[in-house]
Amino acid sequence: QINMTLTRHNAGQLQDVYELARRLGAVAVHIFMLVPVGCGQVLGEMDMLSPQGYEQKMLEICLLDGKGEIQMKVTCGPHYERIIRQQGLHRRPPMPRTSDVSQRNRPHIPGRTGHQGPSRGCLAGMGVIFVNHEGEVYPCGYLPVRCGSILRTPLKDIWLGNADLAAMRDSNRLEGKCGVCGYRTVCGGCRGRAYAATGNYMAEEPFCAYIPPQAIE
Incomplete structure (x- = not known):
């Protein structure tokens, strides 16, 4: 690739x-x-x-x-x-008709039409989690919001119990135009860019040009 x-x-x-x-x-x-x-x-x-x-x-x-x-x-x-x-x-x-995991997980195969979706946009704290070299846990590698340390708390407990991670998983808590966007459950906006721009990881995505109709009303 x-x-x-x-x-x-x-x-x-x-x-x-x-x-x-x-x-x-x-x-x-x-x-x-x-x-x-x-x-x-x-x-x-x-x-x-x-x-x-x-x-x-x-x-x-x-x-x-x-x-x-x-x-x-x-x-x-x-x-x-x-x-x-x-x-x-x-x-x-x-999907390939095979039980071989290595084949099932291969990238898109040339010659096949269409996209690999459906998927979800921002996976911070939802589909991914980042643990740095000191054992500190973050929603992703681009969102410097510390959620705990695996040296003191099991990763599973952090994953299931951290309030910041819980907030990121709830699209109803998104703010600004992201909060009213009809695509918020499949996009969600980049929480890292929102945090970098405002200090609030639930703020609207600052580099999205789309204006939801609900934001105009």
């Missing part, structure tokens, strides 16, 4: 990267949407696209993925899940 962090200076190369992946015989192109925390703060807003810019590029990724030749996966761009649904492209390709 080929990995790419989407920034202003390379956003125009998306089609070129796709063609490069085809020539090299890669099965996947994974696109990372920058989260301005940690080392990402060095890049910050100077290298990040505008919300409208991300919207345009994720639509482009969606259309490339729809060709079924190479898997196009967006990481830390939860609103991509909204876009593929708006385009009516959230189809799941048939």
Whole structure:
């Protein structure tokens, strides 16, 4: 697979990267949407696209993925899940008829049409959890909200009992336009970018251009 962090200076190369992946015989192109925390703060807003810019590029990724030749996966761009649904492209390709786990878990196979969805956007504290080298637990590697330590509390107890993790799993507690968005259960907005922008991990996604009809009323 080929990995790419989407920034202003390379956003125009998306089609070129796709063609490069085809020539090299890669099965996947994974696109990372920058989260301005940690080392990402060095890049910050100077290298990040505008919300409208991300919207345009994720639509482009969606259309490339729809060709079924190479898997196009967006990481830390939860609103991509909204876009593929708006385009009516959230189809799941048939699973291989095999009991071999290594085959079942392979990336999208060239020649199969449609997207790998349905899925959910932001998985912080819901589908993933991050434990650093000191045993401290965070909802994900891009959200510096400490949830406990496995040196003092079993990971299972942190996972099931931490209040911050519980909040992130409840889409009804999202704020701003994310809180009224009809796609909040499949997108949820990036909690890391919300935290970086406001200090509140339940705030609205700051790099989403979509305005839900409910937010206008």
